[in-house]
Amino acid sequence: MKYDVIIVGGGIVGATLGLALGSDGMHVAMIERRRERTPPPSERLGLRVSALTQASMRILTSLGVRLPPDRAGPIRGMRVWENRHPVRFDSASIGEAALGYVIDNESVQWALEDRLEGIEGVETIRGEAPQSLVLDKGQAILRLTGGERLRARLVVGADGADSAVRQIAGIEHRSGDYHQRALVTEVRSELPHRRIAWQRFLPNGPLAFLPLADESASSIVWSTSLDHAETLCALDDEALGEHLAQAFDHILGKVEVTGKRASFPLRHLHARSLIGERIALVGDAAKVVHPLAGQGVNLGLLDAATLAQTLIRARKKTQDPGSTAVLRRYERRRRGHNLAMQLTLDGFHHLFTHPAAPIRALREAGLFLAERLPPFKACTMRLASGIVGDLPPSARKPASGSDEKERPPQSESDIGNETSPDGI
Ligand SMILES: Cc1cc2nc3c(=O)[nH]c(=O)nc-3n(C[C@H](O)[C@H](O)[C@H](O)COP(=O)(O)OP(=O)(O)OC[C@H]3O[C@@H](n4cnc5c(N)ncnc54)[C@H](O)[C@@H]3O)c2cc1C
CATH class of the missing domain: 3.30.9.10 (D-Amino Acid Oxidase, subunit A, domain 2)
Incomplete structure (x- = not known):
């Protein structure tokens, strides 16, 4: 079978990419090794949850993904502290209703799969995995473990930290524990x-x-x-x-x-390149970050939205979506952001687990100062909400005065008194 794009991995990141490409009329195969579809959310929340940034919520909303009502909890603020000096962040101070939303991964996955049902161009092949990849006359030929051969001009690895695509394509990576x-x-x-x-x-x-x-x-x-x-x-x-x-x-x-x-x-991983010959990597296949700031899925969704935008533009100009020129455009836009976030999170991890007394004193002084520097706090909140940098259009806030109105995923009740009894 011949497709425009083959996506390996139908997790949150891969399914979002499939939806974005399929919604624009591309013919996509999504290979997912899980045999079963994600069941509709039950009363209990799934075990794994993610804090999705405003940028991630906008990407999902722009694709018509309907998260189950009353499932997403808005984050109106953050309190971060070690011992004595808490840093308080409040979304209202940067003009956002929320910094993000906490929701279980299963609900997001179900909502994506539900939306994909209505997209004709996306064919999900379950219970399969890639076995080998051959490049031939401007095409990638992917052979699956079941023996089937699929052809496309681009293969995307959205298959998580242990990416088979990354391995088959010979893209090197650095990783550590x-x-x-x-x-x-x-x-x-x-x-x-x-x-x-x-x-x-x-x-x-x-x-x-x-x-x-x-x-x-x-x-x-x-x-x-x-x-x-x-x-x-x-x-x-x-x-x-x-x-x-x-x-x-x-x-x-x-x-x-x-x-x-x-x-x-917990481990970290960094692929040396986001692209190879007729290959692109998105999500955890490209990098794995420490969960201390809840950024993994969010970075992956920005990868997916940016790659989709790049491929859709290329298609409009009748360019080959798997060509090096097109893939480099994707890599240029995502590499710096992913790396900066990874280095920042690693820095925080090392700084806050260092036992030496002078470093501990430095941390306390840093937190004390941070609370007193509103521009620093505003900048941190914008980073945490994913609303800075080179964002794909689907992740941006609608311009004020535009007809498009942002709808929160659920009704939000008053958050009441902002200060807890002990001042944190
Ligand atoms: C404790 C913890 C808390 C976290 N909290 C947050 C948070 O609050 N916010 C946040 O943004 N991130 C968080 N993360 C990170 C986040 O979970 C990951 O970044 C995210 O799940 C990556 O999504 P993905 O779709 O790229 O990969 P995955 O979720 O790993 O999905 C990969 C998909 O590919 C499929 N697959 C794998 N191999 C193959 C193959 N060979 N063939 C076919 N299919 C294959 C898998 O079945 C799966 O469906 C957290 C991580 C941890 C460990």
């Missing part, structure tokens, strides 16, 4: 989260409470040393709740563990 695991689960807190994402830097790594749609429910991500993660995983729910409350100095009161738990090894 953070020597940490991230424990994730869902909790209820005695005090409401007030739609704030709370993150404390602890000696072994950061603990984040991400606000879910229900004001007493949060999803936690505790990145910590391997030993400590093992100890935490072995605790019963009651003891884990006590550890969580204690680690947060009881800022949200008592904590009750209400969800299943899982832990993920």
